[in-house]
Amino acid sequence: MALLLKNVGKTFENTGQATLKNINLEIKPGEFLCVVGKSGCGKSTLLNLIAGLEKPTEGKILLNGKEVKAPGSERTVMFQEHALFPWLNVIQNIKFGMEINGVPKKEQDYRAEKYLKMMQLEDYKNYAIHQLSGGMRQRVALARAFTMDSEILLMDEPFSALDKQTSNHLRQELQDIWMKTHKTIFFITHSVEEAVYLGDRVVVMSGEDGGIKNIVPIELDRPRHIYNEDFIAHRHKILEEIQGGDY
Ligand SMILES: Nc1ncnc2c1ncn2[C@@H]1O[C@H](COP(=O)(O)OP(=O)(O)OP(=O)(O)O)[C@@H](O)[C@H]1O
Structure with a gap:
């Protein structure tokens, strides 16, 4: 494109x-x-x-x-501030954008797993955002940006x-x-x-x-x-x- x-x-x-x-x-x-x-x-x-x-x-x-x-x-935008939602856990944050864009549930699961793995976050998917380091938070934001598949x-x-x-x-x-x-x-x-x-x-x-x-x-x-x-x-x-x- x-x-x-x-x-x-x-x-x-x-x-x-x-x-x-x-x-x-x-x-x-x-x-x-x-x-x-x-x-x-x-x-x-x-x-x-x-x-x-x-x-x-x-x-x-x-x-x-x-x-x-x-x-x-x-087009997906990712800002300096990771803008994660503190009331959602890692996997919920990653799926958030897909959910509001109406991506079917099965596809959401597939993409979320793919990028959780790529970003080495598999073991942290149920963690709350405040339990993560700054680098891990930014990894979550990266995973979320990539799952949008823009x-x-x-x-x-x-x-x-x-x-x-x-x-x-x-x-x-x-x-x-x-x-x-x-x-x-x-x-x-x-x-x-x-x-x-x-x-x-x-x-x-x-x-x-x-x-x-x-x-x-x-x-x-x-x-x-x-x-x-x-x-x-x-x-x-x-x-x-x-x-x-x-x-
Ligand atoms: N919505 C706005 N209304 C008025 N002025 C604005 C607006 N957005 C940016 N500016 C002005 O435009 C100029 C460029 O800002 P911009 O944020 O694009 O620069 P930048 O190169 O990204 O800066 P930095 O590296 O510090 O983030 C600045 O003088 C800023 O004050």
């Missing part, structure tokens, strides 16, 4: 200043696209536009040629609230699950290392003019190794592009 952004711009009424301007971007089916850029440069706004939660004030977003005007089942996953800094060791582990797991499922992933991160580790391409947003500064292809074999010379070179290139950001 291809996503095409054509001259997309967004100006919020209350500020009157363009947050995003002239965004032209094609996200290919099955692509892992990472987005980096200074705080406040408009990354989440871009995600919200693609999700259909906000409307562009200029240009168009096309999903398989059809204009995006609202959220849809082919072709496109929109992720806004899903690992940024976790400690480095846990987030490194989860990015590995996300890569594994992406390689198995071939979803299209739009992934916002503050970490250039995470972007180079995960992305087929990394979009560097400009902090100044609301546009895209550069799109850097990451043509490194997977799984990637952060101490590899080419990995470090890509990381430096992107850090230079961002210059002056809080990185």
